[in-house]
Amino acid sequence: MEEGTGSTGPSKASANTADGVPASTEVLVIGAGPGGYVAAIRAAQLGLEVTLVEKDAYGGTCLNDGCIPSKALIHGADVAHEATTAEHLGISAEISIDVDRLTDWKDSVVDQLTGGVESLCRAAGVTLVDGHAAFVDDHRARISTDDGEATLSFEYAIVATGSRPIEIPGFEPDGEYLLDSSDALELSTRPDELVVIGAGYIGMELSTAFAKLGTDVTAVEMFDDVLPMYDDDISRVVREQAVEYGVEFRFGERAADWEPADDGVLVTTEDEDGATAQLAADAALVVAGREPATDTANLEALGIELDEDGFVPTDAQGRTVRDHVFAIGDIAGEPMLAHKASYEGEIAAAAIAGQPAALDHEVMPAAVFTDPEVATAGLTRDEAADAGYDPVVGRMPLQANGRALTVEATDGFVRVVADAATERVLGAQIVAPNASELIGEIALALEVSADLSTLAGTVHTHPTLSEAIMEAAADARDEAIHTR
Incomplete structure (x- = not known):
């Protein structure tokens, strides 16, 4: 050769x-x-x-x-x-x-x-x-x-x-003071205080988990909300729930510097106006x-x-x-x-x-394993409009879903997007427990070019969270029973 x-x-x-x-x-x-x-x-x-x-x-x-x-x-x-x-x-x-x-x-x-x-x-x-x-x-x-x-x-x-x-210059993980996600998953003891740099999907998953384990978590994010890749109503639900678990957020700030201090770290943050703040913790988790x-x-x-x-x-x-x-x-x-x-x-x-x-x-579903979970497939309303469709949207809040009430998880919703002319399903966004499982129904609907009447007319087991998909599809047709 x-x-x-x-x-x-x-x-x-x-x-x-x-x-x-x-x-x-x-x-x-x-x-x-x-x-x-x-x-x-x-x-x-x-x-x-x-x-x-x-x-x-x-x-x-x-x-x-x-x-x-x-x-x-x-x-x-x-x-x-x-x-x-x-x-x-x-x-x-x-x-x-x-x-x-x-x-x-x-x-x-x-x-x-x-x-x-x-x-x-x-x-x-x-x-x-x-x-x-x-x-x-x-x-x-x-x-x-x-x-x-x-x-x-x-x-x-x-x-x-x-x-x-991705490594932030000056914040290269060392496994002791500065952790990456792999380091965080190998800890043998729970940190009492943790600074999390980044509130994207990895940052939010781990921030929520450590907060539930009893760690005082402060998340630093340059953008103005968590999960900046998602719509505001999705980010809001996840952020508000994380706050309930004890996560403190510092939005509009970047991690500017750090130094070892008192068997931990002292992280300096800076906002767009140049104002600085210092955050003390056992370690900093860098998830950019x-x-x-x-x-x-x-x-x-x-x-x-x-x-x-x-x-x-x-x-x-x-x-x-x-x-x-x-x-x-x-x-x-x-x-x-x-x-x-x-x-x-x-x-x-x-x-x-x-x-x-x-x-x-x-037809590529995606999920974030926060609490509640977030899952999406297909197009959002804005993406559908940009693609030339006349989108129609149906929404089902979990407050009206019986199963959500029984598991105390009513802070979420199912939103279905379809083409107004043909009623073909174009996408969906789900904020709910087990959203990562629920999105499979939407992915299948997209794969087979199902329309709203197919989703709305399919009998769903009661009481289940999946009924919210059926109701959202019905809502897009102005036929919802349990929402208005």
């Missing part, structure tokens, strides 16, 4: 010095997160020879340091909070919280799932390599493992290197968002350049400018969601196998 980008296929004669690395493979997958491992399994199911290279842990950030462990922590915090705040129901309890044991349980959940990922890959016939992969040219990658280095030739490649936390990890696989060797937002440009099947190289997941653009990465992985695998497949990001 030639050395340059004019090479046409994998070589069968690569000399390897690292054990477990094959000389060649049909499909090289770099990264075993929710995009990479799904792509590898699907490609193997489709009869392709697949090698999956992962430098850290199978399951990626989502399974090891994000989605799963954070939801486990949130569950533990919910149990603790409910046990101590039910006196009005005639239930009183005194509890103790062993954060170390909670962390051990969380780790056991993660271990079970990561082991499952490895088992699924092996059962599908995927070759697993623990190491770091970087491209050498069009059809070769250098694999670095604990045993040494090897050259792996490939016919196709799927890059799924994920994302990492995430950025694509596009610099780990040496994409430059393939001539792949990033777009103006720092993502890898791809087509409707995940192909990059090099037809045999695909990019999926967080490096391929917003939204940075695990289920989006998995979906893109299946599409890329199908495309490599020669099957018809294409991405459709219009």
Whole structure:
């Protein structure tokens, strides 16, 4: 095989010095997160020879340091909070919280799932390599493992290197005074006071969880409300509930500086007028968002350049400018969601196998696991109008939902957006307990181009939160029974 980008296929004669690395493979997958491992399994199911290279842990950030462990922590915090705040129901309890044991349980959940990922890959016939992969040219990658280095030739490649936390200059996490989200999920003791820098989805999930565990939380946010990517009425519900749990907010301020102080930190914030304030805490949790990890696989060797937002440009099947190289997941653009990465992985695998497949990001649900949860799919009213529709909107407040009353969760709503002319459902926004589960009905409605009459006319179990979807659809048709 030639050395340059004019090479046409994998070589069968690569000399390897690292054990477990094959000389060649049909499909090289770099990264075993929710995009990479799904792509590898699907490609193997489709009869392709697949090698999956992962430098850290199978399951990626989502399974090891994000989605799963954070939801486990949130569950533990919910149990603790409910046990101590039910006196009005005639239930009183005194509890103790062993954060170390909670962390051990969380780790056991993660271990079970990561082991499952490895088992699924092996059962599908995927070759697993623990190491770091970087491209050498069009059809070769250098694999670095604990045993040494090897050259792996490939016919196709799927890059799924994920994302990492954005670092604020001067606030680089050190695991002691300054924490990132991974550090926060590994704490063995509960901090008495915590400054959270950022009130986006990660900041709000963890702020609420720690507040429920008894930590005094102060959240610092440059914007004027929490979850700045959502409509004001959604942000308001989440913020007001967080305040009830004891979270204090400082909006319109940025973290300007910090210093160690009294076995903790002293964080200096600054507003737009230059006024400063100092916040003392045991530690500061820095959650300013995430950025694509596009610099780990040496994409430059393939001539792949990033777009103006720092993502890898791809087509409707995940192909990059090099037809045999695909990019999926967080490096391929917003939204940075695990289920989006998995979906893109299946599409890329199908495309490599020669099957018809294409991405459709219009039906991509998203959820924030705050209290209450937030979930969305499709278009908002404004987005529908910008797209040329004449939108009609139906809304069902949870105050009128029987199930919401029985679980004491009436601060929320379901909003359904449809096209006035055809009544085709265009999207929905849900603020409610288990919104992440409820949004599946909307995603299906969007996928099959259902109209309002289908949602409103489908009998929903009573009493359930899902009835609010039915009522919101009926409200959009001026036919709601339980709201006006």
